[in-house]
Amino acid sequence: MRKILLIEDDRFYAKNIKNVLESQLSYEVTHISSYAEFKQLPSLDEYKFVLLDIYLPDCNECELIDELIANKKPVIVITASESLEVFEKYTKKRVIDFIIKRDMVRLDYLVTKLTILEFLDEHEVLILDDSPSFQKFLQHFFAIYYPYTKVHIADSIKAAKQMIEIHNIKLLVVDYMLKNNETGLEFVRYVREKYFYEDFGIVALTASDDSNVITRFLKSGANDFLKKNFFNAEFVCRIDNVVKSMVQFHKIKELAIKDALTGCYNRYYLFDMGQKLFENFKRQQKPVSIAILDLDHFKQINDTFGHSIGDEVLRHFGQILQNSLRQGDFVVRYGGEEFVIFFGNCSKEDAKRIVEERIRKRVHEDCIMTDDGQNVYYNFSCGICDSEEQLNQLIKKADEKLYMAKKTRGVCVV
Numbered sequence: 291m292r293k294i295l296l297i298e299d300d301r302f303y304a305k306n307i308k309n310v311l312e313s314q315l316s317y318e319v320t321h322i323s324s325y326a327e328f329k330q331l332p333s334l335d336e337y338k339f340v341l342l343d344i345y346l347p348d349c350n351e352c353e354l355i356d357e358l359i360a361n362k363k364p365v366i367v368i369t370a371s372e373s374l375e376v377f378e379k380y381t382k383k384r385v386i387d388f389i390i391k392r393d394m395v396r397l398d399y400l401v402t403k404l405t406i407l408e409f410l411d412e413h414e415v416l417i418l419d420d421s422p423s424f425q426k427f428l429q430h431f432f433a434i435y436y437p438y439t440k441v442h443i444a445d446s447i448k449a450a451k452q453m454i455e456i457h458n459i460k461l462l463v464v465d466y467m468l469k470n471n472e473t474g475l476e477f478v479r480y481v482r483e484k485y486f487y488e489d490f491g492i493v494a495l496t497a498s499d500d501s502n503v504i505t506r507f508l509k510s511g512a513n514d515f516l517k518k519n520f521f522n523a524e525f526v527c528r529i530d531n532v533v534k535s536m537v538q539f540h541k542i543k544e545l546a547i548k549d550a551l552t553g554c555y556n557r558y559y560l561f562d563m564g565q566k567l568f569e570n571f572k573r574q575q576k577p578v579s580i581a582i583l584d585l586d587h588f589k590q591i592n593d594t595f596g597h598s599i600g601d602e603v604l605r606h607f608g609q610i611l612q613n614s615l616r617q618g619d620f621v622v623r624y625g626g627e628e629f630v631i632f633f634g635n636c637s638k639e640d641a642k643r644i645v646e647e648r649i650r651k652r653v654h655e656d657c658i659m660t661d662d663g664q665n666v667y668y669n670f671s672c673g674i675c676d677s678e679e680q681l682n683q684l685i686k687k688a689d690e691k692l693y694m695a696k697k698t699r700g701v702c703v704v
Contacts, residue, residue, distance in 0.1 A: 325353070389403075415462075419445065424465070428441070447476055474494060497518045555621065568632075578676060580675055580676070581633065582629070583631065583649075619634060674691060
């Protein structure tokens, strides 16, 4: 689990922060309230971030922050002060950000900031700039303010195109003037024409004072724009706003294609993305198998233990399905207690093997426990089909085989 060290002597604020970060972002938060407690910690290695109140009762305000920076720990400062002097002082010490206590009623900013940092930890950044000195500056910038982000450098459009194909890049920082009379505008247009808009956030840069450059970049698809003589804090805000928009879009997209109860994909995703994948595999003359799985006697589980336990069974089964699949396969909650698995480049025999050796084995080895300690076991029937020319035909055939499975023993794969 991801861990955060919270150093804050105000127990009310500390409790709020701890509750929010553990409930909303699933961090494990260790709270200490003094420099003396800090010195007793065996190690800082386990903590990904440090949230630090700079005014502690038993140490100089700079002493602890200097020690944390020396240990290369990313620090977010917590302070009640809004003075420019304090801001400038700790900006020079290369802290990631500042949280003002007055604004911490809902802690929205802190949650958003950590979400952005985690997003850029999971994904990567590409800098397209032909100046070695500015490349170095930007690498240093990201090392300070986004310390877990992997940064790639390209000095030409050709190199940039190759990098976004092979790396998990989501944020592009693009300079206007490049070598060999290339411009960043060409690359931005290429990206927006070839990829979905939500695939990349783009921040454009230039040393030019020509206002037309800004307009052209934004019209070409850049999310934001900065002149190269920017302040670091301004650049951080611009990047954060671009990434925040990307995170929000991905959340909305998840809600549109995922089942809220189980976290599996929904029918819309099956007939949208599933159809595209099906056609792609068919063009490559690779087999596609569909498995339809239905929980046996699910109504009896609801009637005996209640719908809350029934929901827990559905969540449990959905999790087993998702954890049992190969990379590239996906599972859909098709309706009620019925689930569909899409197996790409997979024969019916191989799909059956996965269902029996992985899924059924895990279902048999586990169960749901009620609040009063009763074990709830469940099973499923499954129909599998391949070799159809259309996805809807494949699903229909698999459903017919599921019906046969239910008629025979209720727990067999046909």
